[in-house]
Amino acid sequence: MLYLLYTGTGWEDLPQELGSGMTCWRRLRRWTDAGVFGQLHRIPFAKPNAAGRIDQSRPVMDGGHVDAKRGTRHKVGRRSAAASILITDGEGTPLKVLTTGANVPDISMAVALLDSVPPIAGPSGPATVSILGPARRQRL
Structure with missing residues (x-):
C-alpha cells in the first residue's frame, strides 16, 4: 500500500x-x-503529547485542490478533481486529513474534520476528549 x-x-x-x-x-x-488506521494514528503522537509538544489549544485548518489524473472533463468547464482539508496542531504537526470532491467547500468540512481527529494519549489520562471544546465549536 x-x-x-x-x-x-x-x-x-x-x-x-x-x-x-x-x-x-x-x-x-x-x-x-x-478502524486500524485510526488506532495507528494515535501511536506516533502519544510520546510527544505526553511531553507537552503537541499544542491542541490552537488547531489550524487548510485545504487544497488537486486535478484528477484520469477522468473526463465535465460540461461548463468543470473538471475532475479532489480536495483535501488538513488540520494541524498549533506547531504544524498534522493531526488528520480528509479527502472530498472538489465541489465541497472547505468550511462545510470543518466540523467533520474536527470530529474525525482521533483522541491522543496524554500525560493525565488515556486520551484527550477533543481538540476543540464546545464553546469554540459553536463559534465555528
Missing part, C-alpha cells in the same frame, strides 16, 4: 512480487472498516 502511495500506481498495476493488487485493496478495505 505504501508503494502505491509513493508511486501513484493503480491497484491493477501493482508489481506481482508485491502481491495481487486486488488482495491488497481488499486488505486495505478490511483494515479501514476495522
